[in-house]
Amino acid sequence: MKMDHDLLSAIQRSDLHWLEANASQLSADWRKFVHSKSGDSALHVAASAGCTQVLGWLLSQGCDCCLEQQNADGKRPLHCAVQASHLPIVKILLDHGATIDPLKRADWTPLMLACTKRNLQVIRHLIENGANLRLENKDGWTSFHLACREGDKEIVNYLLDVDGSVWNNVTKNGRTPLHTAAMHGKEVIIGILLSRGNYSTDETDACGNTPLLEALRMGHKNIAELLIMEHNASVYAKDKTGRMGIHVAAEAGQEEVVTFLLGSHGVDVNLLSETGLSAMHSAAKEGHTALVEMLAEQGCKVNTQDENGRTALWLACSARRTACVKALLKLGAQDIGDNNGILPSQLMPF
Template sequence: MLDHDLLSAIQRNDLHWLEANASQMSADWRKFIHSKSGDTALHVAASAGCTQVLGWLLSQGCDRCLEQQNADGKRPLHCAVQASHLPIVKILLDHGATIDPLKRADWTPLMLACTKRNLQVIRHLIENGANLRLENKDGWTSFHLACREGDKEIVNYLLDVDGSVWNNVTKNGRTPLHTAAMHGKEGVIRILLSRGSYSTDEVDACGNTPLLEALRMGHRNIAELLIMEHNASVYTKDKTGRMGIHVAAEAGQGEMVKFLLESHGVDVNLLSETGEL
């Protein structure tokens, strides 16, 4: 059990307390586990960004916890990355932490780093061998996640590392372009259109195109960009036979409906394949 005094000392980076009480601690740090989170002392120090304490723990045999998983399947490296603590990431990797361990749902540290939009951490992981092509259980790669978050510098960097990483689909057929369109990331879409080679009106498993996603979510700027620069069609149908105007209307996106009617001449009485207006 990771007792309160030890946990508190680690969290406040109190190396003096740890050194003074070291004789009372077991040599096997693996037995010091937080009762709820399953965190080891190394997890706690990594999350809190306590470099001095982390170094001391590793020197005292806590390196045996480098690959230990907590209740969420995270290892200390996952915790350091999620908290964007680059010095901690460097220390853990220098001590031999596995670069691409999987947490629950098959998330690697690089995937977590891409959700935190920390280019320095991402760069360090990749320079130490992190695999940009690994997928989680849903088929999402680190690049998909970076496109969702919308940091243009990171997206460009990942494309510099692997120029074909844009060419990937999730288990339900979604491309990074679908993801960026759904989340309204105009800058990322411009990068994807200029550096990738996406087919116009590429559909996912449900027949949704990036344009349909933009219309559903009310991103007029994205819809206009896809229509004008990617030749996306306002008449492409999803698997239920609905076109953009039906998708926008169903989602309650009145401005998108108005945009299609006034800017692109869509017939307000246009029927879907099921006969819906």
Template structure:
């Protein structure tokens, strides 16, 4: 077959035009059928069966398997089988047919993802149920240590979570390779109903930490998910002042991500000390916000009572940190608020730490926009 004919076959497959596809392949005789049964296309190495399964063209899938003889377990360059494609795109009819034809329910693609994991990236419970009925194992983990339950918790569908717990009651007892639990995942993504379900149905210990010392509460507040954070406080006795392995507390982490509503929540509602220092090098929330260049967050912290002149273990002010991060707007704001340049413990001034022209210009002209 020439290149143009092959491209046409791909197009007909993607469009689900079975009669035209069948006619084209049949015209080529047995040689054409044999070629198509083994042909991989493009950089991905997909076959026509991959295309058909991905797009949910069941009749084309049946034709390619029964009449053309494409192997139901054929894989592309990422080791994705047609079942991965159908499951990831929530095509239940194709999933059911491929399984009946002998597709392995727990086949692994690149990075050790199973079809069930792919299905859990969507919210189609019927596909997940079909895979589970055929023996899919929700406890299998991919190369990052995530199982299907982790993935479902990220997507946040309570019905999927409930069904996975019914199918495998201990599936929640899992950690990724960085020791993150499904509760971390749900909290990070703000999945309030799922977090509530996990706290009711699973036995997570309060303030469980990942390999960086991050708790689910930290994940919630630093991503601005205040209702989830409240839920963890009320139902799970989470600590608003727990520290990660660098000594950073939620107030510091929220300053890094610039979540100002979360700052008000921590300082005004929970009475967290806005000037609390992280234990590693005694950085405050103001230091972190300045280093990240969050000008609005700097102002919010000052409204909450942050000390403009506080220094870290190396004698650096927030102005030093803004210059280390090369943030002209933040440096200009701090100067306008009355913070003077000064030397740190090593004798370096903030101005000496400024490398980018617009940051240097702040000290020359007093404003990042000045000419």
């Protein structure tokens, strides 16, 4: 055990002198030298450390038997080298026969990890050596989805140059790369996807969310405007619960986005979802007091009841949103019972 620790420590600090001095004590079977917690082999540690001299020495001593060895997370040495963005190490491992698309836990390939690190050189080398851009992890994410999430325009354009139809993919929950970029506020990537892809307007994921709804929920007004103006996205598109953009934005407390929808795109402040929810309901339920007050100033009715007879006050009391309850009462909210006769004041006395 001590030799395991000393060996791995020497590799981690790139101490080639120690390795050469103790070479006679090392077993011929390198696979037995494994970190007790991480499961890293000597080659994993060297790949992460990034010292080409140490890596070369290990491979010359027969450590290539660990090329496909997995650690506790299912990573092979190539995963570690890519995650650390060590291009020279990646090249050495591939030159010695490392598999190009091994899967770690959750089915992540080295190329997927490279896309999260935004290292174009590593990505390019992996693809030039046969990495499969179309492979999906357990959630259905491809390397291209990940690149769109990270938002590096050079990488996204490069991947589209390699495979012009790679944009046409959905995850297990139905999200396209356009959904992903919209959710994460990557305006430049949205522009690239709209110009180089062929997405359907208001394409929905498994929950009925459009890219515009994702952008509104996250407060990305610039993305919302781009999708509306360049992609003809509808501010009235509904998710599977029948909510539209103003309801989604109000629930998330995105006051600036709600104002944008009301002012720039003429959305009715009293617009109701399919279940009778107004923006006031959505904001009150989550305790967004300032937004509730702003909606009232814009003419949103305080005592509107949804299909269950619940008012904004009822929802605020149910969720124990004390500050919001006080604000609603000042705005004229009444103690109206729902369809079962339950009063807001019974849920939270005021």
